[in-house]
Amino acid sequence: MTRRASWKGHIKFADFACEVGLYSAITSSEKISFNIVNRKTGNRVERQYVDSDTGEQVEKSDQVRGFELDNGDHVIVEGNEIAELMPDSNKIIRIENFIACDNIDKLYFDRPYFLAATDGDGEDALSLLAQAMQRQNVVAVAEAVLFRRNRNLIIRPHGKALIATTLSFDYEVRSQNTTFKSIPDLKFDDEMLELAGHIIKKRAGKFDPADYADRYNDALAELVKAKIEGRPIKKPVEEKRDNVVDLKEALRRSAAGGKGTAEKTARKPASGTRTKKAS
Known part of the structure; x- marks a missing residue:
């Protein structure tokens, strides 16, 4: 791997250790980005910190972190005080244990990195580890100090x-x-469940990231290109939607493979479309 590693160190499991690097698996380099500029001069605008009360600019040396109290005052925390709390890094990713793949909640996943050996001696070991985990259908739970914080990681092939x-x-x-506490406990009739199941089967497929475009980023790119070339800017065409409020009728139309008539449905649920479970 020729790209620059975001982190370098060792991975250790059992009595084995080898040199590895973490390489970010995602990038924002292809996204359209903008600078803030002065409309009148076209020059870039620099960010400055000012005192919220006096309006005067605050020099870098006078900028410190503060924890806000309920009364609006701040407890000042110096940079060296925070630095003393940062854990010492031994540059080791230590595998603690292995767990079944379905035992990890993907909701906790944060940022992915490619984990690769930084010397030839470690490539065989990492390849062996990857194949063994695939055969056992497990992932590794590891811990390390990364980017000045202790972090837990999931390592998977x-x-x-x-x-x-x-x-x-x-x-x-x-x-x-907490988020979904307002959702009622609903029970749908057999016809609705069968219709929904039929639609799911009709649209069964496989996920290929290349099939999905970032329409917003593409639109920004086209906007910038049009402005450079002096062309008029085309407004995106809005998709027209039928105002179908009857859930069962919407399912029937979808299952039939068409939108049906454009006639608007009355703004009330069809009788028998759903009922609350008895408590």
Whole structure:
């Protein structure tokens, strides 16, 4: 791998260790990005920090972190105080254990990295590890100090490569019970479930990332190109949608393979489309 590693160190499992690097598996280099410029001069605008009360510019040496209290005051925390709390890095990714693939909640997945050997001696070992995990259908749970923080990782085989994905901590992931507490407990009739199942089967397929385009980024690229070439900017065509509120009727139309008539349906659910389960 010729790209620059985001992190270099060792991976250790059992009595074996080898030199490895983490290479970011995602990139934003192809995304359209903009600078903030002065409309009048066309020059880039520089960001400056000012005092929220006096409006005066605050020099870099006077900028410190502060934790806001309920009364609006701040507890000042110096940079050296934070630095002392950062864990010492021994540059080791230590595999703690292996777990079944279906025992990890992907909701906790954060950022993926390619995990590769940085010398020839480690390539065989990592390849062996990847094939063994594939055969056992397991992933590795590991811990390391990365980018000045202790982090947990999931290491899993991906084709011939290994992917190391940092994990969010438990306190960082919101509980779905809070988010979805207002959703009622519903029971649908057999016809609706069969219609939905029929639609799912009709649209069965395989996921290929190349089949999906970032329409917003493409539109930005076309906008910039049009402005460079002095062409008029075409507005995107909005998709027309039928105002179908009757869920069962919408399922019937979808299962039949067409939208049916454009007639608007009354704004009330069809009788018998869904009922709450008895408590």
